[in-house]
Amino acid sequence: MxxxxxxxxxxxxxxxxxxxxxxxxxxxxxxxxxxxxxxxxxxxxxxxxxxxxxxxxxxxxxxxxxxxxxxxxxxxxxxxxxxxxxxxxxxxxxxxxxxxxxxxxxxxxxxxxxxxxxxxxxxxxxxxxxxxxxxxxxxxxxxxxxxxxxxxxxxxxxxVRLPGVNTTIPTIVCAGFPNVGKSTLVRAVSTAEPEIAYYPFTTKEVIVGHLTVGNQTIQIVDTPGILDRPMSQRNEIEKKAIAAVKYLANVILFMLDASETCGWTFEEQMNLYSEVKRSFPLTPTVIVLNKVDITPSDHLAVARAKLPGAFEIVASSGTGVAELMQEALSEVDLEESTPTSSPD
The missing domain is CATH 1.20.120.1190 (Four Helix Bundle (Hemerythrin (Met), subunit A))
Known part of the structure; x- marks a missing residue:
């Protein structure tokens, strides 16, 4: 698109x-x-x-x-x-x-x-x-x-290479470190093949998917290179590129990988989650634990203790995804899709 x-x-x-x-x-x-x-x-x-x-x-x-x-x-x-x-x-x-x-x-x-x-x-x-x-x-x-x-x-x-995103419909933005399963989730819930597009100031590409709820189309966006590493590692231009996302996000799905197979410790992922919350204080955020099928029980117990109420899914198989999306959509006002976030 x-x-x-x-x-x-x-x-x-x-x-x-x-x-x-x-x-x-x-x-x-x-x-x-x-x-x-x-x-x-x-x-x-x-x-x-x-x-x-x-x-x-x-x-x-x-x-x-x-x-x-x-x-x-x-x-x-x-x-x-x-x-x-x-x-x-x-x-x-x-x-x-x-x-x-x-x-x-x-x-x-x-x-x-x-x-x-x-x-x-x-x-x-x-x-x-x-x-x-x-x-x-x-x-x-x-x-x-x-x-x-x-x-x-x-x-x-x-x-001309900017992503073609629909600014008139509700948008769910996926956040989290690389390899936690964001793009897998976007593909799992999209009703058609997601579009892959360039995003400035990153070395990766944005993935834009769509799903339909009743007569309403919802946009779901994975932003590799945007909300996937600490702000302390970014220059001012990159921070502003992140700030632009505030005009899209009606709700943020923050994904964590408690198995740590993504290459980041759970503590590092929690720190990034805290930064995203601070940067988008007014945007509803749904916490997601992915790869629970391969997460050791002791790791999963720690994650559950730190993040009570987090949705547990296996994006690659679809386990728990329907329930997650139901919660995400409940946070989106389908009558009024203007984002309310204002990053620091």
């Missing part, structure tokens, strides 16, 4: 040099067959006017298309707005979009001014000088905004 990403339809954005080359090629490929019977001076006049018009049109349309392809930033859902701000900076992107769009305004005036000269020119050399001058001035405008185009190109490269 990548189409849910508001940037998914962004078309290729050309660099300043590419725009000028494309415009130049198009302006020189114009057919002037209808003017073949005219005197050479008039044929040249018609050709040079057409070249200036086409060059200006191509440049202007490519610059405006690059800008208008972006969604209105103020209308983005907060999740995508926050990620945009992290990736490129909303203010920087707005400035670049505005500068590129504004650069198109004088292009038509330049073209009109030189076309007027072409209409009154009395010799071929004067016409060619006017055409070269028009293209030169328009090219200068494009080159002056090259840096803004480069910023837009780089922003698009990352933004």
């Amino acid at each position: 990548s189409y849910l990403n508001p940037y998914s339809r962004l078309q290729t954005i050309h660099s300043a040099q590419e725009i000028l080359e494309l415009a130049q090629n198009r302006s020189y490929k114009l057919s002037m067959k209808s003017s073949l019977r005219l005197p050479r001076l008039e044929r040249t006049r018609i050709r040079e006017i057409a070249r200036v018009q086409e060059f200006a049109k191509q440049v202007k349309s490519r610059l405006r298309d690059a800008v208008e392809g972006f969604p209105t930033l103020e209308k983005l859902h907060p999740f995508y707005y926050e990620l945009t701000d992290l990736i490129v900076g909303v203010d920087k992107l707005k400035q670049a979009l505005g500068a590129v769009y504004n650069s198109t305004r004088p292009i038509e005036n330049i073209a009109d001014r030189h076309i007027a000269q072409l209409k009154t020119a009395t010799d071929i050399r004067e016409m060619k000088r006017a055409r070269r001058a028009a293209k030169g001035r328009i090219s200068s405008i494009v080159r002056a905004t090259a840096g803004n185009l480069d910023l837009m190109i780089e922003a698009r490269r990352v933004l």
